[in-house]
Amino acid sequence: MDSSFSNRSQDRTLPPEGAPPGGLNMSRIAKVGVWAVFYFAFYLVQQVAELVAPLVLVLGIGWSALPHVIGIVNGAAGSDPQARDMIAHVAHSIPDHLEVGSHFLTPSSLVFDGLMLMALAALCATLSTIAARTM
Numbered sequence: 500m501d502s503s504f505s506n507r508s509q510d511r512t513l514p515p516e517g518a519p520p521g522g523l524n525m526s527r528i529a530k531v532g533v534w535a536v537f538y539f540a541f542y543l544v545q546q547v548a549e550l551v552a553p554l555v556l557v558l559g560i561g562w563s564a565l566p567h568v569i570g571i572v573n574g575a576a577g578s579d580p581q582a583r584d585m586i587a588h589v590a591h592s593i594p595d596h597l598e599v600g601s602h603f604l605t606p607s608s609l610v611f612d613g614l615m616l617m618a619l620a621a622l623c624a625t626l627s628t629i630a631a632r633t634m
Contacts, residue, residue, distance in 0.1 A: 538630040545623035552616035559609025
């Protein structure tokens, strides 16, 4: 029996007023199943993005900072010609881009991809929350 304080339209644990008592509500089961699949997909993408985003971001920042660090070390080498030659050799061996298959990677593209993965993780967290509340 409903109390005077309950709001039957907002209480999702109660069956709808027109539903037969004691029966299975197949449309409700199908709806929960579909939203559960969406929740799973959003949560999986969120977990993968949260794992990969910091790695990609740190790689991009490290790769872009490496020539600056080598420049600082080169200035600290002083007048030793062998040290300067070795540092120059290392500085020239750092690539400015990489081609992995058909992907073209640069330090700025890795930083951008890391930030986009963080945005994707936030979007999927929002969508999984919405899917959980809709179930």
